Amino acid sequence: MNLLALAGGVGGAKLAHGLAQILPPENLTVIVNTGDDFEHLGLRISPDLDTVCYTLAGLANPDTGWGRADETWNAMANLKRLGAPDWFNLGDRDLATHLERTRRLNAGQTLSQVTRDFCAAWGVKHTVLPMSDDPVRTMVDTDEGELPFQEYFVHRHCEPRVKSFRFEGLSTASPAAGVREAVESADAIIICPSNPWVSIDPILAVLHLSSFISRLSVIAVSPIIAGKTVKGPAAKMFAELGIEPSALAVADHYENLLTGIVVDSLDSELAKQIRIPTLVTNTIMQTVEDRARLAHETLQFIGSLP
Ligand code: FO1
Numbered sequence: 370m371n372l373l374a375l376a377g378g379v380g381g382a383k384l385a386h387g388l389a390q391i392l393p394p395e396n397l398t399v400i401v402n403t404g405d406d407f408e409h410l411g412l413r414i415s416p417d418l419d420t421v422c423y424t425l426a427g428l429a430n431p432d433t434g435w436g437r438a439d440e441t442w443n444a445m446a447n448l449k450r451l452g453a454p455d456w457f458n459l460g461d462r463d464l465a466t467h468l469e470r471t472r473r474l475n476a477g478q479t480l481s482q483v484t485r486d487f488c489a490a491w492g493v494k495h496t497v498l499p500m501s502d503d504p505v506r507t508m509v510d511t512d513e514g515e516l517p518f519q520e521y522f523v524h525r526h527c528e529p530r531v532k533s534f535r536f537e538g539l540s541t542a543s544p545a546a547g548v549r550e551a552v553e554s555a556d557a558i559i560i561c562p563s564n565p566w567v568s569i570d571p572i573l574a575v576l577h578l579s580s581f582i583s584r585l586s587v588i589a590v591s592p593i594i595a596g597k598t599v600k601g602p603a604a605k606m607f608a609e610l611g612i613e614p615s616a617l618a619v620a621d622h623y624e625n626l627l628t629g630i631v632v633d634s635l636d637s638e639l640a641k642q643i644r645i646p647t648l649v650t651n652t653i654m655q656t657v658e659d660r661a662r663l664a665h666e667t668l669q670f671i672g673s674l675p
Pocket residue numbers: 377378379405415416417419420435436456457458459463519522523568
């Protein structure tokens with residue numbers, strides 16, 4: 370079975386890693402959100418791509434989920450001393466990624482080429498593709514005005530109330546090299562437990578999946594568990610947009626796209642209200658084994674669907 374995983378952020382990276390433990394490289398492609406990308410300190414930063422690649426490579430910081438394990442912060446401390454903006458934490462090892470990506474992009478390489486080369490260097494065997502090689506930037510409209518995503522997320526700690534989202538550059542953005550082929554050869558798509566509003570919606574907006582879904586199974590793993598998220602602001606966003614955060618709200622969010630959904634055991638009662646096939650299991654991924662177990666159960670669930 371050829372599987373496509375859509376991911377962004379830490380939860381998405383964990384399930385992508387679970388899938389990569391089970392599926393051979395030729396059967397799994399991970400398409401990653403680039404709406405979080407931004408330019409900072411003159412560098413081209415792709416947080417979700419790096420989170421997925423570092424996680425698949427076993428290089429991710431186990432405490433934060435983003436950035437590198439065994440990180441040091443000498444450059445950041447010295448930047449701060451010089452008066453540089455210090456709200457976005459770039460570790461020394463991580464900085465090498467941004468420096469080299471910036472150099473390559475400035476030299477005319479595409480983000481997908483850079484990602485392919487970095488994955489090879491880090492020993493990532495599965496294919497990881499940015500959703501687009503063109504810039505798409507998530508803008509968050511809040512009660513304090515519109516903010517670029519990282520300003521909202523990291524600088525403002527997701528404090529402003531969200532009103533809506535806009536994906537700048539979407540109208541001229543195409544899927545990255547290899548994305549269309551990956552969708553065409555896929556038998557199923559797993560929407561990882563990433564933020565529906567700011568991690569998955571930008572990917573869906575670029576991919577235009579509607580023409581493919583008649584022949585594809587699309588399964589989402591809910592990032593909302595008992596009304597909360599393990600990490601990140603998805604539940605807060607649902608609430609601020611006037612929707613009670615729940616696995617049911619996630620199912621509704623993806624509307625006609627889904628063939629099935631995976632929800633946490635804590636939501637077993639709520640699952641009875643979901644009108645599509647639903648797998649109820651433990652979706653919290655605390656260990657590397659949890660990731661593989663959830664991936665395995667999700668694949669079995671897909672196999673059981675008509
Ligand atoms: N998230 C934070 O909350 N604070 C940070 O200082 C921070 C730095 C950072 C550096 C590199 C990187 O790849 C990711 C980083 N993140 C940080 C995470 C990132 O901004 C968000 O998790 C994603 O954009 C949301 O999916």
